[in-house]
Amino acid sequence: MALLAERASGIGYHDLVRDRVLRPAGLTRTDFLRSDELPADAAVGYLPIDGVDRSNIFHLPVLATGDGGIHSTAADISTFWRALFAGAIVDSVADVVRPRYDGPDKSRRYGLGFWLSQSTDTVILTGWDAGVSFKSTHDPHTGTTHTVLSNTSPGAWPLARHLDGNSP
Template sequence: MRSHVLATIAVVATSMALVGCATLQRTVEVQSDLDSLTKSGAVGSIATLDDNSTTTVLTSGVPHQTNGDSIGPRYRVRIAGVTKTFTAALVLQLVAQDKVGLDAPVQRYLPGLVPGDTITVRHLLQHRSGLAEFAGEPNADEWVAASENRTLTPADAVAIALSKPAQFEPGSAFRYTNTNYIVLGMLVEAVTGRSYADELRTRILEPLELEDTYLPPPGERDIRGEHMTGYADLPGGRTDVSRIEPSIPWSAGALVSTGKDLNTFWRALLSGRIVPENELTEMTTPHAGATEAEGLGYGLGVGSTELPCGVTYIGHSGGIYGYYTLSGATEDRAYTVTLTSTPKEQPDIVAMLSHALCP
């Protein structure tokens, strides 16, 4: 799991699966944007666009470097940091039920886990806790752990973070840090008395009928069913890195999903079907000075930006071994794109979002 490194996006042109048909001009523009990135080195990519009741799926390349199969519209991918929005939604449901206070100290729910009583739930949601990053440390590399048949508990992940100096005083700065969302997963379990996986399933996945989305349990390192293989350019060449240990990213980045399911999730979230209006407003309001890698203002588990056409995009991105996903929505449209390797050229994120989402 990476510390929110901007990878890239690609999709389109060579093989196209259409379910319905998006506006022709929109499709042409998205294809033009993404085809150039495919040519830049992505093995395979898939984009899903929802325009009111119409869904369009665009694919480019192949799902596996070893064969010439086509990418199916429901191929699963690892969505990495987009998992954080699901975790934030769970926490905000608990806030709406008066089971958690946004500005309450984490110590109230997880006594003794983090030092002092100045780190609040809001600080965790907005990456302003100052907790150090655990991801990527020698014992917290999900690809290496899979090859060594190791798992990691959330408590051990937090212990790794606490063995390092704090990044800053709680509330004084913003830094995207996976540790925050591991603590939030633990908070969900402490408050509800149920596993994070069970809460995720009963509160979000089942009500929205997200049939292709799941949280792999510890030790389940392969992706279920049809999926795209993730690749990374390592010293020995381009390598299949899709087999990882999911207990390491856990509530910060372990979900597996599809573009269709993610678009359904975003549209439900922004319509108030997952989080009530007051909490949704808190969630989608960016904090001054909180800006993630793609230049999006960061709220509580979501990023947002006003596109040049005047519409507001709300979403999240995520990078993990072999995969990069950008997913979100405006009031009228939703867009998810995933690629399975890193092209040589970085994309213009705002331009891509504009072509996909502007009227």
Template sequence: MSIRALSLGDYPGVLSVRRADAVLGAQAGGMADRAAQAPNTVATRFGLASGTKTFTATLILSLIGDRALSLKTPVRDILGADLPLIAADVTVDHLLTHTSGIGDYLDEEIDALAPLPIPVQDLDSTAAYLPLLDGHPAKFQAGERFSYCNSGYVVLAVIAERVAGHAFADLVETRVFAAAGMSHSGFPRSDQLPAGTATGYRDDGRTNVFALPVVGSGDGGAHSTEADLHAFWEALFEGRILDPALVRLVVSPTTEDAGDGLGYARGVWIDGEDLVLAGGDHGVSAVSRRHRITGTTVTGLANVAVRTFARTRALMDEVLGRSSASEV
């Protein structure tokens, strides 16, 4: 199938369809930097927001593969005196599967775009997030139900740093990005974006530099390209990042219905036959979905708010010739 056969339309970012080494379709639209009038290209890096959680989960499973952790490791064993409101029965797997019940510094069941209570420039390392994570009472007992939790994935980053002895971003770089050949992915400072990176824009036209942490952690902040995201899926299923048994843990459903008809695995959403990396925030809209049967990857990345989830689902439906599902 060629690009002319696909309805890529006028997406204001980068939209691509890949299968193995073939690019079935790719296009770019909109501005990466409005002040400089620099357009997005298919090679532009975009923020992934919560799409970062896929890499966090993969990193944690990598450490489990090294026996530095287990799914059943109690979080308290690693946190020590920090974050005392996290209950003693919360495990690493509860955090991975959003079933921990811990209080969330950014509770998306209340307001997914709420302003942060501390200056974003203070959040320049994973350790700097500890005051932000502290003081939130538990919502429910561990294992009781699914509740999407940003704090849980930052706690996973804290755990990774403490058991591995290296900064979270460095661990993701070596154990995930480098292993997958993702040479254009990383955790840049929002006030010092490297060349070729899109600036995120809020609905009012301002940039998102004052809305997001200056450096991301386990729940968000990674930047990547559409090619690198396809490379991630390829490397994951080829066993270049994790052993096959650990890959199954990443992609096997742990919650059948997390809402809107989607299931959840560990860092990955389940949308029918598609595995989905997804994130959205101020000036960030990112989805990379992988069809497990055919190995097709559809990726949409934008630096403005746009319905990327529905757009990538419809495009995957078109590519595979399947009936279009309802929008999410």
């Protein structure tokens, strides 16, 4: 995806995301940060290795690429949802959140970059990697957002399931 974006736009992936998403949405605490230049308040990711929790520093690239790895805050994620549904990021929000594919277990659908609830208009973003996990859901009708960020790979899921109304 990153290579296609660069070729199509003539702009590098990181700058393209900054120009087309981060700045228009007003995300001031979200960016592709080098792992050796993180702000002091950034959480360290952990994963269990041989029964000991270890930093994820050796399991992630120094600078994230198109598969994710952007650093953000819960407040910026809330800002992102408001900006997306206000039309600040894409021309047609309806087209982005239109179901295009049923997930393998049929409990969710997929739009353009977003998971979609099977039974409501709730839009979902998820992500995880070695030592980090994330889930954010947004109901565009009520403006309600639930975002869970964790510094472990499985950490976000129990609370996210609880917020979704499922048992942990």
